[in-house]
Amino acid sequence: MSEAAVTSSQPFTLDDLKNLTDGDMLRVNQVITDNLASEVVLINQLSRHIILSGGKRLRPMMVILSAKACHYQAGDDALLAAVVEFIHTATLLHDDVVDDSEMRRGQQTASTIWGNEAAVLVGDYLYSRAFQMMVRAQSMAIMDLLANTTNTIAQGEVLQLLNIRDPDTSEARYQEVIYAKTACLFEAAARIGAMLGQAGAEHEAALQAYGKHLGVAFQLVDDALDYSADSDELGKNVGDDLAEGKPTLPLIRAMETGNDSQRNLIRDAIESGKAERFDEINRAIIDTGALQYTVDLAHAQAGLAKQSIAKLSDSEHKQALLFLADYAVERSY
Numbered sequence: 001m002s003e004a005a006v007t008s009s010q011p012f013t014l015d016d017l018k019n020l021t022d023g024d025m026l027r028v029n030q031v032i033t034d035n036l037a038s039e040v041v042l043i044n045q046l047s048r049h050i051i052l053s054g055g056k057r058l059r060p061m062m063v064i065l066s067a068k069a070c071h072y073q074a075g076d077d078a079l080l081a082a083v084v085e086f087i088h089t090a091t092l093l094h095d096d097v098v099d100d101s102e103m104r105r106g107q108q109t110a111s112t113i114w115g116n117e118a119a120v121l122v123g124d125y126l127y128s129r130a131f132q133m134m135v136r137a138q139s140m141a142i143m144d145l146l147a148n149t150t151n152t153i154a155q156g157e158v159l160q161l162l163n164i165r166d167p168d169t170s171e172a173r174y175q176e177v178i179y180a181k182t183a184c185l186f187e188a189a190a191r192i193g194a195m196l197g198q199a200g201a202e203h204e205a206a207l208q209a210y211g212k213h214l215g216v217a218f219q220l221v222d223d224a225l226d227y228s229a230d231s232d233e234l235g236k237n238v239g240d241d242l243a244e245g246k247p248t249l250p251l252i253r254a255m256e257t258g259n260d261s262q263r264n265l266i267r268d269a270i271e272s273g274k275a276e277r278f279d280e281i282n283r284a285i286i287d288t289g290a291l292q293y294t295v296d297l298a299h300a301q302a303g304l305a306k307q308s309i310a311k312l313s314d315s316e317h318k319q320a321l322l323f324l325a326d327y328a329v330e331r332s333y
Contacts, residue, residue, distance in 0.1 A: 012323040020320055024064045024078065025057060031082040035133055038125070046110050046122045051089050053105045058218070058324065059189045060085045065324070066193025066207050069309075069317040076137045077196055083146065084189045086130040091153055091181075093123035098161065099244050142195055149188040156180025165245035167267040171252050175216075178223075183215030190214075190321075206308050210321065213305035218328045220298035223248040224291055225333070227282050242281065245273035249297070251281075253290035262288060295329075302329045 036047050060081030067077040095101070096109040097116045103109065111119035127150065134143055160177045163169045190211030194204040226241045227250050241248050247270050255263045262284040269281055285291045305325040312318050 012319045014323075014327070016316075017320050017323055017327075020316055021061055021064060024068075025061065027075075027078040028057070028060050028064065028081045028085070031078050031133075032085060035082060035086070035129060042114065042118060043122055043125055046093075046114050046118060047089070047126060049113070050092060050104075050110050051085070053107060055085075055105060057085065058328070059088050059185055062186065062189040062211060062214075062321070062324070063192050065317045065320050066190045066211075067196045068193070069312055069315055069321060070194050070197025070199035070203060070207075072193065072197035074196075076139075077193065079133060080137055080142065080192050080196070081189075083130045083134045084185065084192070086126045086133070087146070087150060087153070088185060090123040090126040090130070091157075091185075093119045093126070094157065097123075098157065099240075101240065139195065142192055145188055145191065145195070149184050152180050152184045156182075156184070160246070163247055165271055165273055167247060167255065167270040169247040169252060171249065171256075174247065174249055174252055178216060178219040179212070182219040182222075183212050186215030186218065187211035203312060206311060209308035210305045210325075213301045213308060214325055214328055217298045217301035217305065217325070220249065220294055220301065221329050221331065224250060224294045224298065226250075227285050227291055239275045239278045239282075242269055242278060243273060243275040245270055249294045250285045250290045253293045254281075254285045254288045257290065258284055258288045298329045302326060 032051060036044065036051065038044055038047075063081035063084055064077050092104065093110055096104060097111045097119050100111075101109050102112050109119075110122070130146075131143075134146055137143075156177055156179070159173075160181060163173060163177060187208055188211065190207040191204060194207040197203075199207075223241065226238055226248065228238075242251070251266050251270060255266050258266070265277065265284060266281055269275065269277060275281075302325040306322050309318060309321060
């Protein structure tokens with residue numbers, strides 16, 4: 001893509017993103033493949049099952065794009081992008097065990113195929129492999145960032161566990177969970193690129209804020225899709241959050257604004273972890289405006305993400321970051 005294309009009035013598209021990042025993502029995928037290898041066959045089978053199962057790769061892509069937006073030219077961006085993906089994958093393995101999930105990305109979860117014990121232990125393996133890999137970048141600042149991020153994610157998992165089947169979970173508590181579980185890794189991914197590019201404190205803070213807002217928007221949309229998407233397109237069963245007793249924002253908001261009947265319906269479903277009356281609950285979420293409230297909040301966060309990097313010099317990589325913010329809230333899966 002030429003510099004003229006960057007400054008043209010033509011909107012950045014998914015094809016533009018693909019053309020811009022394909023070569024770099026091939027490098028990332030090669031690093032991932034090289035570092036999945038283990039002498040233990042089960043580790044190879046299980047980790048390849050989830051990592052190579054067609055995820056969006058948004059987090060590693062953010063490392064690449066933010067680094068290139070900060071004029072980084074060396075090779076550690078692919079290494080650290082793979083580290084971020086390994087950390088993310090480890091959390092997915094653990095999440096599926098905790099949530100007793102049967103489907104992810106349209107196929108059986110690793111815990112369903114190989115059992116909870118294997119999934120947890122391979123998740124641990126991926127965490128430790130990630131830390132082995134990040135040492136190679138020889139950046140104490142990046143190691144410190146990722147160590148703190150991983151710890152925050154673990155705390156977020158525990159916070160979410162405390163909210164399970166608690167219908168009195170507030171929006172503030174929910175926001176605390178989605179920052180820790182999701183947004184902090186997006187935040188770290190974007191910040192790593194600025195650190196690699198030695199972009200300075202202002203740009204580093206800008207990309208950190210971009211990643212945080214984008215991560216919050218991404219999770220808000222995920223939680224909205226659990227009540228609005230098609231199961232086949234989503235890659236998991238809609239209503240899973242309700243069946244797991246998770247008080248996500250559509251439920252929290254519907255209880256705040258609904259009538260007594262709607263509040264009692266949702267409260268009972270969260271407390272019991274049963275989704276038999278999903279259609280009625282889904283109707284209540286729509287009728288109270290809770291679903292639209294969640295989507296609107298996601299769009300506001302995406303807007304803040306774009307605003308955060310307004311002062312970055314214009315480039316095709318900056319345009320890709322702006323596009324990702326829109327993509328995060330406009331996707332249907």
